[in-house]
Amino acid sequence: MGGGRRGAGPRVCDNSVARELWHMPIATNWSGSLILASLTGAFGSSFLYGYNLSVVNAPAGYIKKFYNETWERRYGFSVDEGTLTLLWSITVSIFAIGGLVGAIIVTPIVKFFGRKCTLVLNNVFAVAAALLMSLSLLAGSFEMLILGRVIMGVDAGISLSALPMYLSEISPKEIRGSLGQVTAIFICIGVFTGQVLGLPEIFGQESRWPFLFGAIIVPSLVQAVILPFLPESPRYLLLEKHNRSKAEKAFQRFLGKDDVSHEIEEVLAESRVQRNTKLVSIVQLLRTRAVRWQIVTVVVTMGCYQLCGLNAIWYYTNNIFSESGINRETIPYVTLSTGAVETLAAVFSGLVIERLGRKPLLIGGFGLMVVFFAVLTVSLTLQNTVHWLPYLSIFCILAIIASFCIGPGGIPFVLTGEFFQQSQRPAAFMIAGTVNWLSNFAVGLLFPFIQAGLQTYCFLVFAGICFAGATYLFFVLPETKNKTFHEISQAFAKRNKVALEMQEMNHYPGERKSSEEQESNFASSAGNGKPKKGLCT
Template sequence: MEPGNQLTGTLALAVFTAALGSLQFGYSLGVINAPQKIIQKHYAISLGVWSERSAPLDNSTMEDDSLDGRKDSSVLMYWSLSVAIFSIGGMVSSFFAGFVGDLRGRVKGMLMINVLAVAAGLLMGLCKIWKPHLMVIMGRAVMGFYCGMSSGLVPMYIGEIAPKAYRGAMGALHQLAVVVGILISQVIGLDFILGNDAMWPLLLGLSGAPAILQSFLLPLCPESPRYLYILHGKEQEARKSLLRLKGAYDPTPDLEEMKREKEEAEKEPNVSIRSLICSPVYRQQLFVALMMHLSQQLSGINAIFYYSTAIFSGAGVSQPVYATIGVGVINTVFTMVSVALVDKAGRRTLTLIGLGGMCCCAVAMTVGLKYQNDFWWMSYLSMTAIFLFVSFFEMGPGPIPWFIVAELFSQGPRPAAIAIAGCCNWTSNFLVGMTFPFIEALLGPYVFLLFAALLFGFTVFIYLRVPETKGRTFEEIAAVFHKGRRIPKDNNELQQLKTSSDA
């Protein structure tokens, strides 16, 4: 194996430790769904609108006559806020990811924000001691604030410490940890484990558990050598960090690359979020980064999860929740496929395959939903389309946008770019969640034709405008955008572009 590209125990520990933040993100995304009815009952009791004539609390659904009909809207309002406040917290805090990462470093930054995750877990885990609806909402808001920063810091740190040959695979581990977190929350949220009346506060409170483990492991992880050298000029500390991460090798080539990047960064003023948005130098990279994140959130993946239970029920599945967990397993398996392929097939190729496949599945989904009451086998077409849709999503459009932003930008503008892209992701996620019920009511089963059209547009854009970043240095990737829109066919042509650009 080429020196400097070997996988060491310290590197594995650092990537695993960082990915715990992503696991916590995924768990927090999925944990609120399984115990929905039970949480709503406790909200009703806290608000004083639970009817005494109703049956004792158990895992049955909340019947219409269980609530005072004049007041049950307040339960739904607090429930909706419990779900939405998580995204709002992420939208706000994503702007601070770059600032926190630069303030004390990537490692200490992740350690600092763990205070938020632990506090959020305690608020939700102890919600029964006061007013559950307020405690859960506060906990979800704080957890969303944590996840907004974590979803920026984790890909940033992993992207900066990963060897060039494995940068894609390690970057995709962020998404893998997210889907594993979602799957864990679905499994332990089952009725007979923690998704019941007695244990649901513990189920929510465990959202903060990964932060405790991460806090013990982070002091063992080296700081990003790029952060040490490029931002603070600490060459010797960067050298020690490289040797810890990559083992015994000559770090001179890596340090020379960082030196060139530092010299380029010093020629320009500090790149804040505002200056990055206004600067024509980075406009193409920023546009590509935002479109990659939009393609993830506007792909219809959340709508698929919205429809999945109803489709599985229509197909005769007696326990749709287990089928939904099956979708979570598919999520995890194909994210692992992406981890294995991303450094071989390339980011651009996997994203194109993923978006194109999702587009075809969206059309099949439309046909299945339209005719599932007319032909018995149409429900199975819809089920197949769901599994394939999720598979294609996790092969490329799911994991790649999170780490490709770190590859598209050099050290100077990288934190600001990750903050902007993260805010774009969280905002579009929130808007899709808020508007989809209304769009679905308007278009019915044809709603997936809208997503098919968007997916087709994103596929064309990525084919025309997104370069391949596999196996290239940050400096080489930047040269593509500085030279123009033309996408080089291989590394030799890219080197020619870079040489002529320098001249």
């Protein structure tokens, strides 16, 4: 694992020319519309996902008390501890069930409404969920809180597929990875915001915890107001709606220049092929040998993304710190540091991803998590024998979070957009989303019982998953930085046991272009050796 990271580093650091060239397109490709679209889209989407991961942590004690009081009022006796733990686990993990539903229904929605409009309409779910959860205490119904978590999960399931799809299709190739990391950065900011608002001085009180859920309305309204005035994905407009004039205008706004003829011609080359190609279903995608290992890699990265243990830390931070021997009054403020570290690490990853590449950051992140999970296990096991070990536990948790955000926290979403062509991408995101949310549900539901059964050794389970993921990625994942879809497919061709010529017949009918012509300014645009002519209007 370390060798993979060292192998990528020197090539970048020693090449000063390449480093300067990397900076040049960054300065010219970040247009105002591109920045606004990415920030607005992420604020009303991935931000809310992160917020809902952490928002249940601070008021957990008050919500359990609300559950117990409601149960006693209805049935005349207090709920037993096992039932209360189950109710709470369902409240936490049911968010993932809603996310799974959202991931399953997102494909026809983005096909019919488009990427941007899907994000806008998705705010209906967020507002409805916020009202249900914030009014549950007033109504004396914990079922409203659970139902709100389900609906909020649907919102997150849709947005975590639609947002990376949108960002990958509007971003120039040179900043594709950095723009893709906006999703991860806003997840971290959402987690941090949930922790801040959950402080006792703000909403972390028995009478105020419903406001934590009511605050969900704010990002939703901001996105619903601003995003309609920004362009739809130009690739969606041209390849699926066959509207050249709107696609040209979208290109012009996102690229910040008037002459977009080169970009239009490159996408029209794909349009000629896709004119008679329907959207690929999940079954069709799974049967396509040319993308078999891409699918396996997406499943592995998304599975490890959820099963590596980070969400267990977010869901049950207070319990973990309490087990570490931290004073209960100090826990909310120590927890705050985890969100700050996550945000800083995600920003760092966004700044270096186009220099170091995807593979070193993924392998390095998972590898460091293995080390710190092992140290955390030792620290928690021996904490009663050495007085300073609780502080080592805190350090390990912060280090695990930072290691996750450096690579595994956002790159899986970027890879899903890079591995597949336009007609395959919605099905690919559905597969990724299904794995993502099923794994999320499993962690949220099972971790309290794993923790109770294995006690301080519970984190070794996550260490094993991280090690397995890093090992797989070291041997299978090719570097995708600054590569077109054609070049990425070529890297997988031998492993898929499909001749390159056959892949080109399947995906790139027509004349082959030179490698320079194949370079496209868009995340999923392949410059795939297709003829330039062929307008789908």
